Amino acid sequence: MPHNDRVATDQRRPTKRGRETLEAIEAAARTVIADKGFLKMTVADIVREAGKSPASFYNYYDSKEALLEHWAREFQTEARRRVAERVHEPAEDARTQVNAAVRAHWETYRARLAEMIGVFQLAMINDDFARVWDSLCADLVDTIARAVTRAQGDGYCPGTDPQLTARAIVSMLNMFCYDNLANGRSATVDDEACIATLSDAWYHAVYWKP
Structure with a gap:
């Protein structure tokens, strides 16, 4: 898997709201991994835990x-x-x-x-x-x-x-x-x-x- 350039950077989250969204997504992913493990975790699980839309996740990560x-x-x-x-x-x-x-x-x-x-x-x-x-x-x-x-x-x-x-x-x-x-x-x-x-x-x- 080549290094994926579509990852979060300061340039991709210039606003306070954007930073908060990304932090919520990553915190939710950590919670889901601790509960289900990475292999069973889905993007749907992450955004549901974060209270965000799937589009919010894909704004920062492809997968x-x-x-x-x-x-x-x-x-x-x-x-x-x-x-x-x-x-x-x-x-x-x-x-x-x-x-x-x-x-x-x-x-x-x-x-x-x-x-x-x-x-x-x-x-x-x-x-x-x-x-x-x-x-x-x-x-x-x-x-x-x-x-x-x-x-x-x-x-x-x-x-x-x-x-x-x-x-x-x-x-x-x-x-x-x-x-x-x-x-x-x-x-x-x-x-x-x-x-x-x-x-x-x-x-x-x-x-x-x-």
């Missing part, structure tokens, strides 16, 4: 998949921002940087939980959207792969494939977040314990020596 792609890219942008705020190379040691990156990913996932549930579900059955999601993960994969290569320069994890290791770590992050936050578990999960567990798994996967 519910276009809405989801927009949200997925917003997740990427927010995750990058959170990582940039928390990770400061090379002043911090590797464990501190790993913990900061994990916290940024976890907190972004939690903040955008409804969207990420939809992304996970659609990527499992839609090859085009799976490629979109893969492209969204590419930045983090490349960043981790570079970190693995630097670690190998210091004698850590010899013989490890940096790219495959990075993909494994990103897959772990996404699946662990989904497994612990989706399906009503987000209210009771211990955030700090989960962040610590992910950080330990990532750190020990890379920073070991024979």
Whole structure:
């Protein structure tokens, strides 16, 4: 699925009323996803929940998949921002940087939980959207792969494939977040314990020596 240009932008919602309409549509979509899941959700469900007409939805998005792609890219942008705020190379040691990156990913996932549930579900059955999601993960994969290569320069994890290791770590992050936050578990999960567990798994996967 190519990137859809018909998504909401400030230029497409110049008025206060337009912004309010879009916010109502997106809030309604999050509510419906939490209740029914993305796959069962329809545009009719969204506009009914929002109290808007179908035309209001299509003024901003071509489909519910276009809405989801927009949200997925917003997740990427927010995750990058959170990582940039928390990770400061090379002043911090590797464990501190790993913990900061994990916290940024976890907190972004939690903040955008409804969207990420939809992304996970659609990527499992839609090859085009799976490629979109893969492209969204590419930045983090490349960043981790570079970190693995630097670690190998210091004698850590010899013989490890940096790219495959990075993909494994990103897959772990996404699946662990989904497994612990989706399906009503987000209210009771211990955030700090989960962040610590992910950080330990990532750190020990890379920073070991024979």
